[in-house]
Amino acid sequence: MEGQQAVLNTLLVVYASAVLINSLVAGLLWIRQRDELTRAQLFIWASTFGSLVVQGLAGSTMPLVLVGLTAVFTVSCAIAHLLSVSSGVAVPWRRSFLLLGLGWAVALFSDFVGLPFFLVTFPLLCGVAFPLLSTAGELLVRHRARLSSSELGMAIASLFYGVHMLDFALLGDKPEWGPFGFSLGLLCIFALSIFAPAVVVEKITATTARTAAEMDAARRIQMQLLPHNPKLPGLELACYMKPADEVGGDYYDVHHIGDRAWILLGDVTGHGLSSGLVMLMAQSVMSSILHTRSSIGPGELNILANSVLHQNLARMGEERTMTIVSLCMEGEDELVLSGSHDNLYVHRKATGEVEVVTVSQFPFQLGLIDEIPADIVSETRLRIEPGDTLFVITDGVTEAAKTGDYKQGMFEESRLIEFIKRHASQPIEAIRSALNDDLERFTQGVYHDDVTFIIARRQEA
Secondary structure: OHHHHHHHHHHHHHHHHHHHHHHHHHHHHHHHHOOHHHHHHHHHHHHHHHHHHHHHHOOOOHHHHHHHHHHHHHHHHHHHHHHHHHHOOOOOHHHHHHHHHHHHHHHHHHHHOOOOHHHHHHHHHHHHHHHHHHHHHHHHHHOHHHOOHHHHHHHHHHHHHHHHHHOHHHHOOOHHHHHHHHHHHHHHHHHHHHHHHHHHHHHHHHHHHHHHHHHHHHHHHHHHHOOOOOOEOOEEEEEEEEOOOOOOOEEEEEEEEOOEEEEEEEEEOOOOHHHHHHHHHHHHHHHHHHHHOOOOOHHHHHHHHHHHHHHHHHHHOOOOOEEEEEEEEEOOOEEEEEEEEEEEEEEOOOOOOEEEEEEEOOOOOEOOOOOOOHHHOOOEEEEOOOOOEEEEEOHHHHOOEHHHOHHHOEOHHHHHHHHHHHHOOOOHHHHHHHHHHHHHHHHOOOOOOOEEEEEEEEOOO
């Protein structure tokens, strides 16, 4: 008897250790991923460990034994939930709780009238194991053909575990069968230790690959919609955009409509896919307005675009807004602009100085509020002489972090102005390359925001 108890204690230690180790591994994976799959896996091992504690604390009287068995219901639900999340099969939650309640009622009545151990515990155990048996059974019977090898292994292991939950009704009152019962439990734990992480990793890998493909497609669409080798009469142009993620939230465009040349640049709040979608929406809105209202001014363009963008964002449930600067060359030498954006910089060839132009003619970011009265929107006019060079940027340039660490400082406006003074006499393609190189050296290639800039120079006769 003592030898049997020693074996039982050893099996219990191994069982508890396996559960604890799996709990720690699942917890670390959840901390890293924080998604539904890793949370479901963590719930399996946390509930298994919790049920061990509850069963250890429960006494030997029948009501306390029933409480200990009910704790196993959380394990059954946890495994069924992982099967559901990974395969899309619904867990019959309503029936599960109804059967658990019915099992309790039958068990209490059976214990009250003095029925044997099997007849007392088996009805409750049926309710305990039902979520797991029904979900795993449906997978194996109706969806086996579409299961991967790891999903099939997980379903079989889950079904085996569900059946093992029922064997307590046969073995629970027979101490000599204790080692056998724990051995079956260990087999279930080891099987889950193999197949649960395999399913989770397989699904995460597939999701990551699918997301990467979708992001790549979105990036290609975005880059294809940006102007390539843009040309405007009377101007030399060089454009550059580097998204911080696969899809950027910065926006730029150029248009030649009638006798007017347009340069547009904006910055959607944040970066990534959501910002990129808003950017594409803004590009479509601005382009449509310009091609249907060819005589419109920058201020009115921003007003109309703001109203459409706000309504679309409200439908999407998005709260992202965007800064914008709209610039229009009227004639050969007059630049009209309006917006709410970062400063512009004009290098004057005649003096060699850099003129800083504040862009605050539009009082709000685009999309923030619906209607903006025209009387609070203004326009600024600048004379652009032959050889003068205009720099239009997003804040990703001046706020680029040194070696990617903001604590070490940012690129800042003063550095940009000095750069402009040093390089303004060069061809604008060379200026674009030099600014990109400076940013790369400064950040060591680590960017926290999209970087976009346009360089425009009025051609000399």
